[in-house]
Amino acid sequence: MSETPINRAVWSARDIRETTRRLASVREAALSGEPPPDGPSDAPRQVISESWLRALGSGVDPERDSQQRLLSVAELEHRRHNSQLTTVLPVLYDGLLSASDAAQQIMVVTDADGRVLWREGCAPVRRMADRLGFDKGADWTEGVVGTNAIGTALVARRPVLVHSAEHFVRAHHQWTCAAAPLHDPGDGRLLGTVDISGPAHTFHPTTLPLVSAVARLAEGELRTRHQQSLERLRSSAAPLLARIGGRALAVDPHGWVAGVTGMTPTDRVALPKAPEAGPLWLPRYGMCTLEPLPGGWLIRVGRQEPAAGPSRVLLDVSGRDGASITVTGPVGGWSHELTPRHAELLFVLATRPEGRSAAELAQDLFGDGGRTVTVRAELSRLRRHLAGLLAHRPYRFADGVQVELRLPATPVQLLPQSTAPAIAAARRG
Template identity: 35%
Template structure:
């Protein structure tokens, strides 16, 4: 150990209380020294940093987790979180979790989260004020809170170790999470023992108290028993057959996603015209005549014969049993990424809307109706993001401005630049971006 490292360790020892137990101040000091490479936590005794936390910090650093991240990143499941919830094995036990944890959390300053086995947050419920605060670190459905993505945290590390765990304040690897404490317990399949996910309670210091661990542990056991009872009595709620899913947002080619008899996802690539038609039919469940569809697709050059030919080709792609004619309409409900965005906006869930909004609707389409819907969707998402700013929540705005569509949103950058909640560095960055936009626009 070099002289600099020795001085760092001596600093840590000085900060510890006479009892040898860690204080929050000492722990923050150790964290700062560790992430800057000035101290090896494996050389410190267990009264400075708990071994389980020290090893998690080392794994987080090895995975390249940035301690200055604004919070967790959206997982690959973020675009289909509603479908993931419906199909997840823990969904039938959600009433048990709500009764034992959520009902008492609505006014107690804590949030209750349920994760999938890969660390994706499925449900985040509890105290409304605490939920809004947690949004600032992207503690929202669809975010990836695995240890490899977000660093040391109770649900992510509990899943990594497959054991119940409490993380106190400054034990978190990411600085933005350090004001919080949390308790998490894994949940297993009662028959196979496979890891299904985790139940987490996050809040202030009380969220990592001894009695909290007992409560979360009891809830996990109740969930496993509930799942076992449902199977024993033959009343297990089986996930409904997944509906066909239409993917039409962003620059990727539009797709029609279905599930085969073995539960495997199958994606059929769509032509631009077929994607246009499916979007319009999904927005008009009452059906559209060939004449009306022709006008919506192209108000000048498209004739009814061409529409009928396209519908014949479309039947071969998605299945004749799904399309009715006279009028043309879908014969069964489908889901779509555009529908997920609109549904989230309808209930005021801006975070989920942003997670599902993967970019403009069919950007290559020249259909006037698609262009109108594209503008409506983009303006609705942007307006909801700015409305959140007026409530003091800047997290959605930051994510919007990081998106390809938001990078040139001058008004959005101006809001960020003038916000009192933004620090000097963030304000300088926003000002620099504004200067670049103004230069480009002359």
């Protein structure tokens, strides 16, 4: 539909009405297997026609909304916490939220599965979206809701605009949306999408270029953060690598290499999805041994000694200005400064070697056993720095890890800024 206002710089109200009418006619013809009403020049755009065919093949009803099964609160929080997009939300909000709100639209961020993780913007439009099931936790893939900017961008792997009756499901014809995919700059992996949606009559054709530009800014921010994390890992790993006599690598949790010794440098190591400290066979390197580092792993190539794991952990909560953890292994040690919440968690685990459930830790920290989502999220963050040192089911220090607790001179000085019930009880002795 090369002559429609979709490709114009400015839309008038008349343009929008005329385009909506023509798109509806084109859709009806396509779904009934008839040629476009005004001939080949009025055929739908290729990205739309291909999406319509996929929706038909998936059994989506073009005349009826699907019943959405939203994610549970716990699953939504889990996905948010584990999404790399969490770190670039400020970039997305700064670039799009004020513009979308002023234009009576909403901004949506999804994960790679098409699940809505965040939704912000104009309150009346959010209520309109609610009636379509377009809420946090909803599945907005083509196989569930048919052609739409989010689901179609996930398939096409490029920015997509879907206007009015280009949507497969009739109830969505009142909407226009523009979405751009977001990728991991390191390996190209699809992370999700960012989308602007709203009533068709409020939409402006510059929205898609804007969404695309902000998506590129967010990917640039991810690239910068990745390089910064590798630099931090490189700094902490350098003393250890200098003391190792054999071959070794320091890698981040995704296998990106921050430093090597005794071998030719490489960019990345193929790690399993959830590596653990100890012996591990790796492609290209054979049998190796993994030791945790703050923000990654030390891989010792060709070493399988059981003693390779961390032998001692010192949790220092003796100071008034902060807490730290020091890990001593066969080739040396490293330290990591703890956030106040992580200091509380590790103190509880150090004093309860038998372990604690998420509900028990929620009671220890907040006096509310129902706050398990927050506890699991904090422990997940903590395990990024202390991989291999912590076990779960129940949460505890891993078997074989020797834990030493360094306390203040008097109990009343223990983590003085903390209001956690478990810390308050420890101060009382």
